[in-house]
Structures are given as structure tokens and as C-alpha cells.
Amino acid sequence: MATKIKAPYLEKEWIETAEKIKALAHPIRLYVIALLKHKKEMNVTELQEELQLEQAVVSHHLSILKSRSVLNCRKERKNMFYSLKSKKFLNVLSCIETSFE
Amino acid sequence: MATKIKAPYLEKEWIETAEKIKALAHPIRLYVIALLKHKKEMNVTELQEELQLEQAVVSHHLSILKSRSVLNCRKERKNMFYSLKSKKFLNVLSCIETSFE
DNA sequence: TTTACATATTGACATATACAGATATTTATA
DNA sequence: TATAAATATCTGTATATGTCAATATGTAAA
16 A cells, blocks of 8 residues: 655655544545444454445445544454544544635 | 445445545655645645655646545636645644654 | 444555656647 | 747556445344
């Protein structure tokens, strides 16, 4: 996913920040974040039903969100429960919205 | 750039928000935004020198930022001057950073 | 231990995006 | 008008990303 740029001087800072932003740059992932605003945690099946998407698609996006430190997860019996790592991500969304007004 | 998803119910809201976020999801574009924090406006050549990238690449990213309403531009003689449409975009960047801490 | 359930992973394919080179456009100046 | 400078656009190609289908893994229950 990392962007390759022919600009060695380009500060790592921006490359890393861009990677973080990319984690949020997908409607399904945004929707997941929004769902987790109301329910503290949800398992894959619950999310799948809410999103009406194939299990593999949901799982794929959850793994991206988890690997980018947006979500936490814990396993309970057969289920994997996902939750927001920080409520600050909700701020990001509203911050984005107001910036583009 | 728009994402096609097989989920008609998926609210437009998230698709549009994702598009906005994608506008920011590139290190070069972030760097441009950061540069424009300090200098109110810069022309393409100035940005090109600062970024040390090919003119076409810079121009390409500027056009994306402009089309997504992140930047304004005004033409003065031969030069096209770009500036931040809103200082709020700087908040977005810091907001992202603190969210991922 | 077999079966069903919940989730993750893999691989093929399609699409989106980025980049580089060439060319076009616009404007100023000789 | 011819030329140079500044910027934009186009085109081919490489890479990244998303989707889907199939399969694998892990866990619980019969």
C-alpha cells in the first residue's frame, strides 16, 4: 500500500501520515467506524449484516483497520469483536467534513 | 477515483467523505498543504523546486487538490498561484496525528 | 470425531492511481 | 511573428488497491 516516490528528500513524515489517511479513505471502512461509534464493539457477523457485504470483504477491511491501529479486536469463543481504538477517529471524520464546507 | 461498491444501501455520505479523504491521502499532496501553511501562496515553479519533482507530477497533484476543493488558484501573468482554500485542512493533519498516537 | 459456524487467508481478476515522457496551451518578450 | 517560459494535458505503463470466489483455520456442539 505504501507509495513509492522518486523524491528521497520527501520527509518520511508525510509518507507515514499519508498511510494513516489511506486507512480511512474507503467508504466501507468509514461506515464501520461510524457503526462502532454507537455500539462499543461488534463482531464480524454483526458488521456483515449491517453492511450487507460478503464476509470476506468485511473481514478484509477489518484487517486493514486493525493493522493500521484504527481498531482493536478481541476473540471471544467463535467470535472476533472489533472496537474503535480511540474515539478521536470520530473527530477526524467531523474535522474532514467541516474542512471541505 | 470513485469507489464502486455492491451495496446500494451504503450511504452516499460515506462514499463522498471517502473521496474527500482520498484527496489528502498522498504524501506529495500533504507536503504541498504543509508548504502552503507557511507561504500564503506559491506558484507551480516554486512548489516544483521545493518538492524536487517533475513539473508534470506537481501539476497533476495540484489539479487533484484544486478539483477536490482543497486549493484555490489564481493566475497572474504567466504564473498560477495556489493557496489553501481553508486553514482547517491543517487541523485535519494534526487531528490525524493525534488520533493514531 | 464429525459437523456446523465464525472468521481469515489466498489467488485471480478488474479497476484506480501514480508516474514519466511528449506534446499542447497560454502568455510575455525579443 | 518567432521564441521562451510557465503550466496543463495526454498517453502508455507500472503499481496499488479492491472485489470475489474458493479454501483454510479455528472453535464449539452434537
